[in-house]
Amino acid sequence: MIRLSLNKMNLRYIVTGILLTSLLVLSVLFIKQQKAHELATQPKVLPSVSYYPVPKSMGPDSAPIKMIEYSDFQCPSCRFATEVLHQLLAAYPGKIQLVYHHYPLTGHPWSAYAHQAAECMHIQGKFWPYHDMLYKNQREWAAMPEPPVSKLVEYAEGCGANMELFSNCMADPAVTSGIYAEKNEGTLRQVNATPTFFMGDKRYVGPRELKERGENDIRRVLGLPELSFSAPPDPQVDQTPKPPTAVPGGE
Amino acid sequence: MKRESSYKILFLGRLLIGLIFAYSGYTKLVEPVENFQAAIAAYEIIPYVFIPWIARLIPWIEFIFGVFVIVGYLTRISAAMLAAMSWSFVMVIALTWLMTGSIPADCGCFGEGSFVHFPAYQIFILDVISTLIGIRLCLMRSHPLSLDALLGK
Numbered sequence: 001m002i003r004l005s006l007n008k009m010n011l012r013y014i015v016t017g018i019l020l021t022s023l024l025v026l027s028v029l030f031i032k033q034q035k036a037h038e039l040a041t042q043p044k045v046l047p048s049v050s051y052y053p054v055p056k057s058m059g060p061d062s063a064p065i066k067m068i069e070y071s072d073f074q075c076p077s078c079r080f081a082t083e084v085l086h087q088l089l090a091a092y093p094g095k096i097q098l099v100y101h102h103y104p105l106t107g108h109p110w111s112a113y114a115h116q117a118a119e120c121m122h123i124q125g126k127f128w129p130y131h132d133m134l135y136k137n138q139r140e141w142a143a144m145p146e147p148p149v150s151k152l153v154e155y156a157e158g159c160g161a162n163m164e165l166f167s168n169c170m171a172d173p174a175v176t177s178g179i180y181a182e183k184n185e186g187t188l189r190q191v192n193a194t195p196t197f198f199m200g201d202k203r204y205v206g207p208r209e210l211k212e213r214g215e216n217d218i219r220r221v222l223g224l225p226e227l228s229f230s231a232p233p234d235p236q237v238d239q240t241p242k243p244p245t246a247v248p249g250g251e
Numbered sequence: 252m253k254r255e256s257s258y259k260i261l262f263l264g265r266l267l268i269g270l271i272f273a274y275s276g277y278t279k280l281v282e283p284v285e286n287f288q289a290a291i292a293a294y295e296i297i298p299y300v301f302i303p304w305i306a307r308l309i310p311w312i313e314f315i316f317g318v319f320v321i322v323g324y325l326t327r328i329s330a331a332m333l334a335a336m337s338w339s340f341v342m343v344i345a346l347t348w349l350m351t352g353s354i355p356a357d358c359g360c361f362g363e364g365s366f367v368h369f370p371a372y373q374i375f376i377l378d379v380i381s382t383l384i385g386i387r388l389c390l391m392r393s394h395p396l397s398l399d400a401l402l403g404k
Contacts, residue, residue, distance in 0.1 A: 028314065208293075
């Protein structure tokens with residue numbers, strides 16, 4: 001009789017545990033599925049997202065790999081990621097097209113100034129030299145106690161900008177709106193850390209992810225043998241080597 | 252009487268570590284796993300090959316055992332699990348600091364999309380406190396206001 005009641009108690013205990021765990025797991029899976037559905041039904045590009053609707057791209061349009069970057073000029077990780085990007089672009093010449101998107105983080109007080117300046121340089125066709133200069137000198141301007149406008153102007157002059165156009169653009173709120181529209185577009189894609197990269201639907205956050213996982217994905221698309229690294233297989237991705245064709249889903 | 256009042260404090264501690272872990276796990280689970288992978292990758296001492304596995308496993312453990320501690324199911328085992336996790340985070344932060352001379356600016360503990368962000372040194376202190384609470388809860392034979400008590404365990 002005592003044994004029977006103990007068994008009943010154990011059974012009740014086990015059933016409670018199973019029910020509780022199932023409830024927790026199913027709730028999370030349901031919320032994840034809802035989020036994934038929202039993400040899938042959202043447009044990849046918002047209409048009129050940018051003030052100056054020419055993409056900030058590097059690499060040929062015919063490149064089989066389209067990579068999108070959401071980045072912040074004041075973020076140290078983004079500076080390291082730029083080094084990785086340069087290595088990848090040099091290692092696979094003509095195979096990667098990189099498109100830069102603004103993602104100024106609110107925690108970085110001078111980001112907004114730097115992104116405004118970079119967009120103004122983009123309008124003058126000098127985005128990439130300015131981009132490299134901002135990262136190269138990041139420690140200098142990011143550490144300033146007041147808005148680093150003088151430094152940003154100095155770098156723009158160093159890149160050969162038309163300074164009258166640059167000054168007018170720096171005060172233009174429409175440019176700022178365009179930058180934050182790009183950021184919102186990233187947020188809709190669940191970007192909330194920088195740098196975040198996309199190749200098709202695959203996401204890489206941070207320089208180490210880009211280097212360790214991203215490079216093998218690039219090699220897979222190009223039909224090259226993978227470098228030695230074993231991550232768990234992504235069930236949604238076909239693991240067989242593919243011929244060098246475009247990655248779907250790029251902007 | 253003294254025991255009752257000391258359990259009131261411990262009960263608050265139980266709720267605290269349960270909520271911290273449950274929230275921490277939940278925010279990571281509903282975000283893209285790559286965000287948490289990047290947060291772990293910031294701790295350079297962890298070999299990258301393990302990171303995708305750790306990033307998929309840890310949030311579930313945090314979330315499920317966090318809720319278990321709150322509701323008081325398998326309270327002693329769940330508290331021991333959370334104490335072990337807290338201690339492992341303490342070790343990772345300490346070893347990262349010793350071996351690389353720096354620690355990440357953000358601990359990555361609550362997912363990138365969370366409204367809570369702690370620098371690694373603050374989370375180090377919080378993890379030490381969580382370890383101590385977890386050990387204390389684990390050493391207690393019975394837990395009032397728990398499913399364990401309700402189910403007669």
